Amino acid sequence: xxxxxxxxxxxxxxxxxxxxxxxxxxxxxxxxxxxxxxxxxxxxxxxxxxxxxxxxxxxxxxxxxxxxxxxxxxxxxxxxxxxxxxxxxxxxxxxxxxxxxxxxxxxxxxxxxxxxxxxxxxxxxxxxxxxxxxxxxxxxxxxxxxxxxxxxxxxxxxxxxxxxxxxxxxxxxxxxxxxxxxxxxxxxxxxxxxxxxxxxxxxxxxxxxxxxxxxxxxxxxxxxxxxxxxxxxxxxxxxxx
Amino acid sequence: xxxxxxxxxxxxxxxxxxxxxxxxxxxxxxxxxxxxxxxxxxxxxxxxxxxxxxxxxxxxxxxxxxxxxxxxxxxxxxxxxxxxxxxxxxxxxxxxxxxxxxxxxxxxxxxxxxxxxxxxxxxxxxxxxxxxxxxxxxxxxxxxxxxxxxxxxxxxxxxxxxxxxxxxxxxxxxxxxxxxxxxxxxxxxxxxxxxxxxxxxxxxxxxxxxxxxxxxxxxxxxxxxxxxxxxxxxxxxxxxxxxxxxxxxxxxxxxxxxxxxxxxxxxxxxxxxxxxxxxxxxxxxxxxxxxxxxxxxxxxxxxxxxxxxxxxxxxxxxxxxxxxxxxxxxxxxxxxxxxxxxxxxxxxxxxxxxxxxxxxxxxxxxxxxxxxxxxxxxxxxxxxxxxxxxxxxxxxxxxxxxxxxxxxxxxxxxxxxxxxxxxxxxxxxxxxxxxxxxxxxxxxxxxxxxxxxxxxxxxxxxxxxxxxxxxxxxxxxxxxxxxxxxxxxxxxxxxxxxxxxxxxxxxxxxxxxxxxxxxxxxxxxxxxxxxxxxxxxxxxxxxxxxxxxxxxxxxxxxxxxxxxxxxxxxxxxxxxxxxxxxxxxx
Ligand SMILES: Cc1cc2nc3c(=O)[nH]c(=O)nc-3n(C[C@H](O)[C@H](O)[C@H](O)COP(=O)(O)OP(=O)(O)OC[C@H]3O[C@@H](n4cnc5c(N)ncnc54)[C@H](O)[C@@H]3O)c2cc1C
Ligand SMILES: Cc1cc2nc3c(=O)[nH]c(=O)nc-3n(C[C@H](O)[C@H](O)[C@H](O)COP(=O)(O)OP(=O)(O)OC[C@H]3O[C@@H](n4cnc5c(N)ncnc54)[C@H](O)[C@@H]3O)c2cc1C
Numbered sequence: 001x002x003x004x005x006x007x008x009x010x011x012x013x014x015x016x017x018x019x020x021x022x023x024x025x026x027x028x029x030x031x032x033x034x035x036x037x038x039x040x041x042x043x044x045x046x047x048x049x050x051x052x053x054x055x056x057x058x059x060x061x062x063x064x065x066x067x068x069x070x071x072x073x074x075x076x077x078x079x080x081x082x083x084x085x086x087x088x089x090x091x092x093x094x095x096x097x098x099x100x101x102x103x104x105x106x107x108x109x110x111x112x113x114x115x116x117x118x119x120x121x122x123x124x125x126x127x128x129x130x131x132x133x134x135x136x137x138x139x140x141x142x143x144x145x146x147x148x149x150x151x152x153x154x155x156x157x158x159x160x161x162x163x164x165x166x167x168x169x170x171x172x173x174x175x176x177x178x179x180x181x182x183x184x185x186x187x188x189x190x191x192x193x194x195x196x197x198x199x200x201x202x203x204x205x206x207x208x209x210x211x212x213x214x215x216x217x218x219x220x221x222x223x224x225x226x227x228x229x230x231x232x233x234x235x236x237x238x239x240x241x
Numbered sequence: 242x243x244x245x246x247x248x249x250x251x252x253x254x255x256x257x258x259x260x261x262x263x264x265x266x267x268x269x270x271x272x273x274x275x276x277x278x279x280x281x282x283x284x285x286x287x288x289x290x291x292x293x294x295x296x297x298x299x300x301x302x303x304x305x306x307x308x309x310x311x312x313x314x315x316x317x318x319x320x321x322x323x324x325x326x327x328x329x330x331x332x333x334x335x336x337x338x339x340x341x342x343x344x345x346x347x348x349x350x351x352x353x354x355x356x357x358x359x360x361x362x363x364x365x366x367x368x369x370x371x372x373x374x375x376x377x378x379x380x381x382x383x384x385x386x387x388x389x390x391x392x393x394x395x396x397x398x399x400x401x402x403x404x405x406x407x408x409x410x411x412x413x414x415x416x417x418x419x420x421x422x423x424x425x426x427x428x429x430x431x432x433x434x435x436x437x438x439x440x441x442x443x444x445x446x447x448x449x450x451x452x453x454x455x456x457x458x459x460x461x462x463x464x465x466x467x468x469x470x471x472x473x474x475x476x477x478x479x480x481x482x483x484x485x486x487x488x489x490x491x492x493x494x495x496x497x498x499x500x501x502x503x504x505x506x507x508x509x510x511x512x513x514x515x516x517x518x519x520x521x522x523x524x525x526x527x528x529x530x531x532x533x534x535x536x537x538x539x540x541x542x543x544x545x546x547x548x549x550x551x552x553x554x555x556x557x558x559x560x561x562x563x564x565x566x567x568x569x570x571x572x573x574x575x576x577x578x579x580x581x582x583x584x585x586x587x588x589x590x591x592x593x594x595x596x597x598x599x600x601x602x603x604x605x606x607x608x609x610x611x612x613x614x615x616x617x618x619x620x621x622x623x624x625x626x627x628x629x630x631x632x633x634x635x636x637x638x639x640x641x642x643x644x645x646x647x648x649x650x651x652x653x654x655x656x657x658x659x660x661x662x663x664x665x666x667x668x669x670x671x672x673x674x675x676x677x678x679x680x681x682x683x684x685x686x687x688x689x690x691x692x693x694x695x696x697x698x699x700x701x702x703x704x705x706x707x708x709x710x711x712x713x714x715x716x717x718x719x720x721x722x723x724x725x726x727x728x729x730x731x732x733x734x735x736x737x738x739x740x741x742x743x744x745x746x747x748x749x750x751x752x753x754x755x756x757x758x759x760x761x762x763x764x765x766x767x768x769x770x771x772x773x774x775x776x777x778x779x780x781x782x783x784x785x786x787x788x789x790x791x792x793x794x795x796x797x798x799x800x801x802x803x804x805x806x807x808x809x810x811x812x813x814x815x816x817x818x819x820x821x822x823x824x825x826x827x
Contacts, residue, residue: 068285177293180321180334183285187278 005210012205013082014113021058023065026108028175030168033138034106035070035176048072050102054092054196056080067186068178074189077196084114084205090122091199097127104145107167109134117167124165131165132158136172244328244372245586247517249654252589255582255754256596256747260655262719264695264712268588269754271699272574272762273581275339283340287347293320300352303483304629307475309358314436317359318389322348326363327371331379332387338518338583342525342576349526350533353633354483356526361432361484362386364519365641366393369441369460369511373503382439382462391438394465396428396489397512404646406443406458406512411491413444413459415498422446422461422501424469424494430640434472435485437465441515442491443508458508462500469494480632517591518583520641521576524597527605527637528572534630535565538612545617552615561611563782568608570779571752571787572601574759592654595647596748602637602644609634648744653734655747656726697754701761703770703777707784711753714791718746721798738803742794749787749794756783 006015023031034049041047051066053059054077063074077092097105105127107120117133124131136155137148145166146159178186220226220233234241258265275283297316303309317323326341327333336344345364349356363371367386370378385391402408411426424444431440440463445456463470473488503511539562542553552558575597582590609630613620620627638644695715700708725739733739760773760780767773813819 064281065285065288068289177316177320178285178289179319180286180325182321183282183289184334186285187282 007208007210010082011207012084013208021062023062023175024108024111024113026110026112026168026170028108029170029172030106030108031066031069031071032173032175033168034104036173037104037138037140038070050075052077052093052096054079054083054089054198057193060191060193063191064186065178067189067191068182069176070182072189074191076191076193078193079196079198082205083198083201085201085203086116086118087122087203088199088201090119090126092196093119094123094126095197097123103162103164104140105129105163105165107165109167109169120165120167127165129163129165130160131167132160133167134169135166136169138166138168138172243586245583245588246372246514247589247591247594248514249589249591252587254589254592256592256651256751257589257655257657259715259747259750260719260722260743262695262716264697264715264754266697266699268582269578269758270697270761272758273339273577273584274762279337279340283343286340286344289320290322290344290347290351294351298352298355300354301626301629303352303354304480304633305482307477307482308485309355309483313355314358314389317355322359323362323389323392324387327367327383327387328379331383333383334387338521338580339577342521342580345522346525346529346576350529352483353526353530353636354481356522357432357481357484357636358436360519360522360526361395362393364522365395365515366433366437366441367439368515368519369395369502370462372514373460373507373511374462377499378462378502386439392433392436393439393441394431394433394437394489395515396431396440396442396463398430399427400429404643406509409443409445409458411442411444412456413446413461413496415446416495420498422496422498424461424463424491424496427488427490429473429488430476430486431489432484432486432640434487434489435475439463440465440470440489441502443512446505448505457506458512459505460502460508460511461496462502463491463494463496464500467494467496479635480629481636513591516641517594520594520598520647521579521583521590523637523641524572524576524579524594524601527598527601527634528569528576530630530634531565531572531601531605531608532569534609534612534627535562535569537626538562538615541616541619552617558615561615564786565604565608565611567779567782567786568604570759570776571756571783572597572604574755575600575752578755578758592651592747593751595642595651596751598637598641599644599647599651599744600748600752602634605634605637606631645741648741648748649737651744651747652740655743656722656733697757699761700757701764701770703764704757704760704780704784707753707780707788708757710785710788711750711757714746714750714788714795717792717795718743718750721795725798736803738801738806739798742797746791746794749791753784753787753791756780 007013008015031049031051038044038047038049049071050073051063051071052075053063056079057076059076063076067074075096077096079092083089105123107123109120110117111119121131121133132145132147132149134149135147136150139146140162143162144159145162145164146157147166149156149158150169150171220229231241253265253268255265255268293316297313303313321334322344324333325336325344326338327335329335345356345360348359363386367383370382370386374383382391386393397406397409399409399411401410409426411424411428413422413424415422422444424442426444428442431437442461442463443458444461446459448455448457469492471490471492473490476486478484478486539553542558542562543551545552553562575593579590579593579597582588582593609627613627613631616625616627619625622628642650695712697708697712722743725733725736729736757780760776763776764770764773767776770777
């Protein structure tokens, strides 16, 4: 069934009724990249892929999906309200990550709805870790991250020591489709839910608006006699010429 | 997961009750519901399948090319779908019939040829091993089937033996040392043959009974790569073109006794049980497929304007959508209710799976023709999906029991109540299409019940009239059947005009009952009629429509033109022509 994109009465969030949530594309690439790193280890069972998401209980479904792809466990940082400031989100994630024994923290380059591209970077800063953003290829070698970043018409190869934060661009790997076995296994994997320690929001969303409806078309005339009038309207009314 | 047989010799059946004028309401109420866990699992599986299919399955291209690209077959295996209804202990997913058939439907709506691949493998190909195999056989064969490493196929049909499976000529002769059987014969129309690693093959084993040589149908698990197995060329078909269909020839193929499935002489029963549940997939697939092609037509009817308005605003188009909506509602209700019978166990679901298959396969074909009609000229073009839908849906009326044979099965089984087989001495199992057992107790049971008018105490009050209509038909059918039996006795086996009517009544009664159960459930769940208006509309269209047909059929049991019909048909058969001399003939 088609669901029309609607803004909620609050004017600052989306009407979620009938919407189905899924992993944001870039996060999906990050999960896949993480799983591939794990699988490449000499003893894959010795490493662990943990997925973390901040949000209301619907994110549990998304976390389960990541576990059905192969992630080992999941943490929900429970937060029910709308949240827009990347800093506030990053501070909650950093509070959870701080002191954890992670070698690599992977973010999507951006979320596909708000496209801020900031959460991963801020989290790295808060954790005091090096960061490489928007990477399209990733290797772990001798305790270092070696990454490739796509630039306009070129690319660069960069590296930094572990532990580190990276944000993942598309092209790194296509997320696998959860298998029936993966789906069943995910049910038995731990999903921990705890309150998010969200930092103060310093950035405020004032208003969301849909683009104006397109006005109905108009027939000006037919054949070449209509051209001068069309040109005049395009110049004076539509102001596109 | 436990797998259940229909076991018609012992289990109780809703539809057999209908022939007796009874409504066994507890078998059909309340409408089955998924547990929240099952719902989650199903949602995750469907999500994953859809995402994969969107990226990998191009139904029109596969139809054009006549085969699946390799990534489609490997993808199905990687998703774990090839082991979906194989028990977990043998590496499968162990899906309930409800889950399995829902996914079957989704695959059917994506690409009908792909469901034949999926279904020929596990609905029928290795289903016999799941149902009747020993632990050792399951370990050796099922685990590989579950992973998709081995693809299975089901080999029953032969050149001289289609609907009449007993007429098979393939033989399996035991070796002198008793360690193996030697298989000889030819099977045709075998789906998945080209990919198969393992076949379930039915063959006749010579035995001696009371000193007389006899042949007994027996099932075998056969390594598709064993010496002596050869494949014919791929069949060129009207539809489901990407599905691989071939003849398979067995020439002195040695099958170790460990690979005999069940016992000597149990093959026919095994084949029937496999098909009893396998058929339900075709029903679910047809129902979903119908919805898919009509959804496409809906989109078109909203966009396409003629006479200054969308064609969807014309009532001749709306009628097609409305009827198809109600019939899809019924078809879905039917397969879901039946799947829950399969999952519960202890219920004879054989007539219900047959009813669902007949109804949904005819619905899918008729509806895709309607969708094509709604599309107008473009419906006829290969650039649009309508004509493929017409071609692809047609097969469902032919395989896994033709709809004629299934109607005969419903009618004749309906006349034989459980327990009667025990009186038919010397028969290991019943075979209603070849002989009718005693029908005496049918009449006996009827007499006991004649006074009681059946009813549906659990139907929602808003559907009281509809429930009444079904109950009246059930009551009248039993009276009609009784008169028929008094008139013809066992000769009723020869009266197929009448069998077809009885079967059509039973099919309509079952689908109407499933609809009644589903709509009652939906109204209760929604918390009132006003909150379940669409369910109510569907039920209030479908049930009276089906019961009008049924009443006409019941009446025709007594008043009909069968004698004249027969003479028309026989004259045509004799002369080889339908026509009589006309003024324009030359
Ligand atoms: C694409 C395709 C895939 C198939 N896949 C498989 C497979 O994987 N494995 C397998 O074993 N088989 C398979 N089959 C075979 C299929 O099951 C048979 O075609 C079917 O059972 C009908 O048999 P038949 O073709 O010999 O027709 P027939 O039995 O000769 O029937 C011809 C016509 O006579 C009617 N008829 C026959 N007997 C009666 C009766 N007693 N009363 C009234 N009408 C009757 C039939 O309904 C039909 O209309 C497949 C067939 C096709 C076309
Ligand atoms: C193989 C082929 C050969 C053809 N050859 C020729 C040819 O030689 N010359 C030529 O001129 N054309 C030809 N046609 C075109 C053909 O006549 C049209 O396809 C047909 O008239 C239907 O028009 P349409 O396809 O635009 O469908 P539409 O008119 O868009 O109709 C779509 C659907 O809406 C229904 N509908 C439309 N209006 C109403 C209404 N008022 N009330 C209820 N229902 C309505 C239609 O019945 C149909 O079901 C050909 C088409 C085909 C497929």
